Amino acid sequence: MAATPAGKRTPFTPRTMRSTTTVNVSEADLSSRLARNPSATSSVLTSAHKKYKAPLSTESRPRKGPTLPSVPGSPSKSRPTSRAGSRMGTASPALTPIFPQRDAEESLVDFQSVGIDLTGDEHGGDIGTPLAEVAVDKVMVSVRVRPPTASIPTAWTTISGENTIQLSGTPSSPAPPTPANRFTFDTIHTTHPTAPLYATAARPHVHAFMSGYNAVVFAYGQTASGKTYTLSGTPEEPGIIPRALRDVFAFIRATPSREYLLRCSYLEIYNETIHDLLAPGGGQSKGVEIQGGGAGGEVILSGLREEVVTSLASVREVLRRGEGNRRTASTDWNERSSRSHSIFRVVCESRERGSRSASDEERSDTPTANGRHTPGLSGRQTPGAGGPRLQAKGGKSVQSSVLSLIDLAGSEKATSDKERTREGRYINTSLLTLGTVISTLAENAAKGKTDHIPYRNSKLTRILQPSLGGNARISVVCTINPDPGAVSESMSTLQFARRIKGVHLNAQKKEIVDTDALIERYRKEIEDLKRRLEEREQEATRDAPSVRSRRLSAREQIDESKAMTDLNTRIKQLTKLILTSQSVGSGDDSRPGSPVKIDFDMSPYQLQQELLAARLQLESQSNQILSLEATLLSRPALPASAPEDEKDKLIAEQGRTIRELEIVVGGYEENLGEPLRAVREDVEKEWQAKLAAEHKLLEEKDVWAKELVRQLEKEKKMRVQLEEERKALTAFVSKFDSLGLGLLSAASSPVKVMPSPGGASATFADRQRARQQQIAMQNTGDLSRDSSPVRMSIDLAGKLSAQPSLLEQMPEEDWNALGDVSFETEVGQGEAWARAGKMLSKAGSPFSPREILGVSAKENLPR
Ligand SMILES: Nc1ncnc2c1ncn2[C@@H]1O[C@H](COP(=O)(O)OP(=O)(O)OP(=O)(O)O)[C@@H](O)[C@H]1O
Incomplete structure (x- = not known):
């Protein structure tokens, strides 16, 4: 204006x-008509453009x-x-055509606020607004x-x-x-x-x-x-360029x-x-x-x-x-x-x-x-x-x-x-x-x-x-x-x-x-x-x-x-x-x-x-x-x-x-x-995901494997230890057997009775069996004194064939105490040796447990 x-x-x-006069009049007319009656757009435009048919x-x-x-x-x-x-x-x-690459979200001029609808913007009117009259x-x-x-x-x-x-x-x-x-x-x-x-x-x-x-x-x-x-x-206030393109x-x-x-x-x-x-x-x-x-x-x-x-x-x-x-x-x-x-x-x-x-x-x-x-x-x-x-x-x-x-x-x-x-x-x-x-x-x-x-x-x-x-x-x-x-x-x-x-x-x-x-x-x-x-x-x-x-x-x-x-x-x-x-x-x-x-x-x-x-x-x-x-x-x-x-x-x-x-x-x-x-990009994305999953799996497996190795090491150590204990115990029992036989022979027989191999072991096995039976019976509530594994009677008549052992005469708790002999801790070891010595002297043995066992460093027994 x-x-x-x-x-x-x-x-x-x-x-x-x-x-251009005719065209401009048409444009202004077109725009005002558009503003009044948007539904008429098509026909108006068609007729308007006919005039353009220069x-x-x-x-x-x-x-x-x-x-x-x-x-x-x-x-x-x-x-x-x-x-x-x-x-x-x-x-x-x-x-x-050259297609644009991508719809980038970042842009200096933000079009978000500049849609392509025809409702116009706050101040600028819309496409149907009559054009400002300008001197062409x-x-x-x-x-x-x-x-x-x-x-x-x-x-x-x-x-x-x-x-x-x-x-x-x-x-x-x-x-x-x-x-x-x-x-x-x-x-x-x-x-x-x-x-x-x-x-x-x-x-x-x-x-x-x-x-x-x-x-x-x-x-x-x-x-x-x-x-x-x-x-x-700016993004908040789009300038002429984005507004023009919107239009x-x-x-x-x-x-x-x-x-x-x-x-x-x-x-x-x-x-x-x-x-x-x-x-x-x-x-x-x-x-x-x-x-x-x-x-x-x-x-x-x-x-x-x-x-x-x-x-x-x-x-x-x-x-x-x-x-x-x-x-x-x-x-x-x-x-x-x-x-x-x-x-x-x-x-x-x-x-x-x-x-x-x-x-x-x-x-x-x-x-x-x-x-x-x-x-x-x-x-x-x-x-x-x-x-x-x-x-x-x-x-x-x-x-x-x-x-x-x-x-x-x-x-x-x-x-x-x-x-x-x-x-x-x-x-x-x-x-x-x-x-x-x-x-x-x-x-x-x-x-x-x-x-x-x-x-x-x-x-x-x-x-x-x-x-x-x-x-x-x-x-x-x-x-x-x-x-x-x-x-x-x-x-x-x-x-x-x-x-x-x-x-x-x-x-x-x-x-x-x-x-x-x-x-x-x-x-x-x-x-x-x-x-x-x-x-x-x-x-x-x-x-x-x-x-x-x-x-x-x-x-x-x-x-x-x-x-x-x-x-x-x-x-x-x-x-x-x-x-x-x-x-x-x-x-x-x-x-x-x-x-x-x-x-x-x-x-x-x-x-x-x-x-x-x-x-x-x-x-x-x-x-x-x-x-x-x-x-x-x-x-x-x-x-x-x-x-x-x-x-x-x-x-x-x-x-x-x-x-x-x-x-x-x-x-x-x-x-x-x-x-x-x-x-x-697709393939890389897909494979990256797969690779990440594999990596994760690998890490988990790695942890698991390390844990397994650690367990195995521990188990191996325990096995070695158990094996040594077993050997020590076997040696210990054998010494006891021979000691028992020595006492018998000295007391009642001029005949030198030689210890039979495996006597103590067999007794040990018998005792184990008996104990398992006792536990089973305890569990069933049918435990009788006769079936107790602690048998105190010694069948001397049958001693040569049955090989009664000193071990058999020991009370259960004492036997258990012997089991501690080879155990690791210094305190435990000391006590175990002391208890074993006590038992031997109670049984009339002139030997100490160490002498009996002939303990050496190789046997991993405490000194
Ligand atoms: N009408 C306005 N309303 C609000 N801020 C404005 C207005 N005009 C300019 N500014 C602000 O003034 C500063 C300078 O404007 P702009 O960068 O557009 O100037 P210019 O003329 O393009 O300068 P140059 O020639 O150095 O590029 C900018 O921070 C801009 O936001």
Whole structure:
């Protein structure tokens, strides 16, 4: 909304409505109708877009002077024929998209709060909100003053309702209220939230971009004044870039009558070198070159990577990667920080949805020289006698537009750091050139002059040349630091803003007919693939299965089924790239974000088929690469004397083919690398889990084994000990036996009775048996005194045969005491020996236990 100086608000009336007037009225009307009646979206849009059906070809439309340069990087008008592809009879020379890698959760700009629903946000309205009315022939200029803080007061005052900002100075030194201190622009913003600024300063441009116009939004201002805050924002307060992309997808969703293809690129200009922020290696990648641009021709950014995006998630990934590349280098002497100009570009191609045209049918049904249908090539024949216009007959035009969102580096005073000073020189030079270009443009427009415009003095102005030259809707947000100490820089920013307001614009929609547009080629390839699939299916169902299996070998059957799977996969891939209101409707996850992983539960046959399909796809892609390379090589060289226009055209074509090649190679690498990476990840994960389980098991077994060894050692020790005790006891008993016999013989018999071997042992065994019986009887409660193992009577008559032993005469407890003789502890040993000695003397033995036993160290008996 503009306002009169008196403060009375009046509806804005564009000063000049050029050729785009009808369309703009339709857009505003469309938006307001959308807001009132969302259900009418489809019909409204369809009818609205009918009005867009401008001339079928850019050639058929009258041009307005030299102010129609093409957009940098957008497709050239005449598509060169890919003869090599046709010669080689390759499967498909169509481009393979570059899919984003993964949905990374971390991102500088958080999209979580920026959904793609149509309900809008807190401040910014929604897609159905009527567009702010902007003068399409003027640059939209907004000023954003960074909110003051308690410690930093503001030197500026805004006049409510007038969109005027005025230098007030400080209480101690108030500024004089002169016209030089007052500035009026389209909008003035002084608050934290970005939504109101976005709604007025960017949304109309995003909508214009989606409707086929080139659009540029850039932030200009001194360092730390809030340019990055305005463009990128923060997770809490998303900036213009995330909001714009949200609106792009919302626009697609609200436009069922058209289909879209979106590609993104991200570059920065650092020290007058252009870096592709999306290239592997980011800032370290080799520089991007600017080609063409002369005589109103296209500016081609050769070597700049363009990535097809199909969802907010994929855009988020691209942004994250690009920002990451800037940031990484920023730790390295601040290379990627505010010392570079960054440009985020989105290319949008769109066409009306509907059935294929007759001419399309005709073309795609015409076999090539080798009798084979080559999808993608079918519609890319060399323009015949009638040229593109003839081809366009009945065909659908494709709109192509570019949105550039630019965060300029902030001007800065020289610093003590040598490198920073060098950077500052480059920044100031390019900003100065931008200022000069804008001044000259404004002056030319005001005075009807045609002075030379020094676009070529800096990379920034060269890239912006087509837009500044008039073929774009431009919005500038000038950011101001409120600090009274920064007044001179702020004044310089405001003067820049005032100058740029004088630049004259004349943006035109770019409509391409023929097969220049990628979307058109994708669509044609899809149709061709579908037709081929249909043919194969018909062929497959013509014969009975038994006849067929006899006719084809197993190998041929596998190949055929693989070929069909391959066709299906490719159709799905391409279809997913083309965005429609339905396909973006289901949100972020509707797009493929990761490669297809191999299912390990598949049968070997299925796996073999998958493998074969992957191989075929790789082969087909390498054929595409070869075909594009051949096309490049087969380009006729132009003589040095050829007109500049011709040269630019050739350069543009070559740049396009190189870009295609890069996209195909990117897809090839993706196909080659991604599934393998994914499979490897899966396998590694699986085996790591198995390995961890095995390790755990091993550790448990190790513990168990150690414990077992320890037990065995203990047992062995005990066995040795027991064995020694047994031996000692046996020896001891034998001595007792012999002692007993000696006593008997001495007392009653002159006959020397020799001890019978095993007498004591047998007695010992008998006693053991008796004791077990006694225990058994005790357990059964049938214990009688007769059965006591302690038998005191000695059958002397039978002594020679029965070998009565002294042991037999010992009371039970004494016998038990003997058992302690060989036991280990010193105390126990002493007591045991003492008890044994007592017993022997009680029995009348003249020997000590040691003498009897003839104890030696070997017997492990205590001394
Ligand atoms: N409107 C605003 N509301 C709140 N904070 C802001 C606003 N504008 C800027 N800031 C804060 O001011 C600081 C500087 O802003 P920013 O980094 O965006 O400046 P810049 O102009 O991009 O600087 P440079 O040119 O050095 O990159 C940041 O901390 C940012 O969060």
